[in-house]
Amino acid sequence: MKAQELSQELWKQPKRLHNAWKMMMGEIQPELAQTPYEEIATWGKARLLKYSPKEESKDSPILMIPSIINKYYVLDLRPGQSYVEYLVQKGQTVYLLDWGTPGPQDRYLTLEDHVIRFIGAAVRTACKDSGKAKVHLMGYCIGGTFAILYAALRPQKVASLIALTAPVNFHDEGLLSCWASSGHLDIQKLADQMGSIPADFLQSSFSMLMPMASPQKYRNLSDKLWDEDFLDKFLSLETWLNDNISFPGATYVEYIKRLYENNELIKGKFSVGKELVDLSSISMPVLTVTASQDHIVPPASASYLHETIASTDKQLLALKGGHIGITVGSKAKEGLYSHTAQWLEKHPCPDQRKVS
Amino acid sequence: MMNPLEFQMEMSKKMFSEWEKNMGEYFDKTLRDQGFLKLVSQNLSQSLDFQGEMQKQMGTVLKAFSIPTEESMQGLYKTVNNLERRMLDLEEKIDQLEDTLAAKSEAVKEVTPKKAQGKTE
Structure with a gap:
């Protein structure tokens, strides 16, 4: 080790200790979900948020559907690290469906409620509010599966997916x-007994997907603890990761049994309520995004959509990174954000027809 | 050439990486093992049975004091959910009607000037 490196390392040490102390005392509070919004509608626990650009809005409003098991603000994590903020700065109006935090009273909400009723209501409200006949629909993780199901069953108001x-x-x-298809766990019994599947149960399942991620994460933290910007990013993401929400029981049973266990969607046997979903009927423009190191949704699982749909205007964007990294990581701006902005620019939404 | 301190740091890093890799592989193998999954599921199932029995006993006590039980609350949840469903279904139907009306009124607008043009000719 050279003298210069040694002096740098010595300089970092007190900063590490100081930041570690501040962290333990809870003095560092990351500023999350800072992009200004207005709440324009609510349905049960769900609410529709509208993010408006400061200057004149462009012609491609987008409705974002986050995953149902995490809080919505991963899409607006922190200033400079926000999918929503980037698109708003590019002049797009962004609508975001916040699922809220399901409680015991939401245990009977079905997949049909989420897909047809809540997403449907959000799409209609976004269309009316923006004065457009169609809006773009973006879904992330399970929210993405829900958006695909909606686009297949109600394509009329979806400009692109x-x-x-x-x-x-x-x-x-x-x-x-592997766990879902093993068939050992009685999902129905779990939902009957617990009502909504508790956030802690889901959180521990996700932690078990990569058990060694925690030591790796904390080793990385101890290395970079002196860097306040890194610390702020780290704490923002950690806060979100540990801020899980419960999964309505009825939807969980349908999701795990019919999709994970039986894989009904790709077999053409999956129905939402009484309506059968045919992926090959999707003909609108579709942008499919995969992450190369995704341990939750492997690229092959996500890219299946691209191969199945009938759309002639379709694009497969294979990004380098993990499931969360491509959305909030250091390369998200050049990757996901800029590609989405370009996609929206290329696909303007038509104006709404009015009764006269 | 590395000095002893650097060498020691490099070695400990390598050892730690190797440990992480081996542990990761071990966990992955265990978590995929059908015997292990069966055991975890059985444990979970038994604790769910226990929880269910507790709720049943608690329900009996609450009923004796005329306090709403889990069962009565569930009935209420179902009713509220059904009401929400019907309201959102109605909203969707109204929206579809509005769209049909808008399409028709646009078609009428397009036809009317053509008819008027035809009459003048």
Whole structure:
């Protein structure tokens, strides 16, 4: 080690200790979800948020559907690290469906409620509010699967679909697929007894997907603890990761049994309520996004959509990174954000027709 | 050439990486093992049975004091969910009607000037 490196290392040490102390005392509070919004509608626990650009809005409003098991603000994590903020700065109006935090009273909400009723209501409200006949629909993870189901069943008001690491083929090499298809766990009993599946249960399942991620994470933290910007990013993401929400029981049973266990969606046997979903009927423009190191939704599971749909205007965007990294990582701006902005610019939404 | 301190740091890093890799592989193998999964599921199932029995006993006590039980609350949840469903289904139907009306009124607008043009000719 050279003298210069040694002096740098010595300089970092007191900063590490100081930041570690501040962290333990809870003095560092990351500023999350800072992009200004207005709440324009609510349905049960769900609410529709509208993010408006400061200057004149462009012609491609987008409705974002986050995953149902995490809080919505991963899409607006912190200033400079926000999917929503980037698109708003590019002049797009962004609508975001916040699922809220399901409680015991939401245990009977079905997949049909989420897909047809809540997403449907959000799409209609976004269309009316923006004065457009159609809006772009972007779904992330499970929210992506829900968006795909909606686009297949109610394509009338969807200008284009962006499926961001959305599982479609549920039988893959991943651990989640292995657990679900093992058939040992009685999902129905779990839902009957617990009502909504508790956030802690889901959180521990996700931690078990990569058990060694924690030591790696904390080793990395101890190395970079002196860097306040890194610390702020780290704490922002950690806060979100540990801020899980419960999964309504009825939807959980349908999701795990019919999609993970039986893989009904790709077999053409999956129905939402009484309506059968045919992926090959999707003909609108579709952007499918996969992450190369995704351990939750392997790229092959997400890219299945691209191979199945009938759309002539379709694009497969294979990004380098993990499931969360491509959305909030250091390269998200050049990757996901800029590609989405370009996609929206290329696909303007038509104006709404009015009764006269 | 590395000095002893650097060598020691490099070695400990390598050892730690190797440990992480081996542990990762071990966990992955265990978590995929059908015997292990069966055991975890059985444990979970038994604790769910226990929880269910507790709730049943608690329900009996609450009923004796005329306090709403889990069962009565669930009935209420179902009713509220059904009401929400019907409201959102109605909203969707109204929206579809509005769209049909808008399409028709646009078609009428397009036809009317053509008819008027035809009459003048």
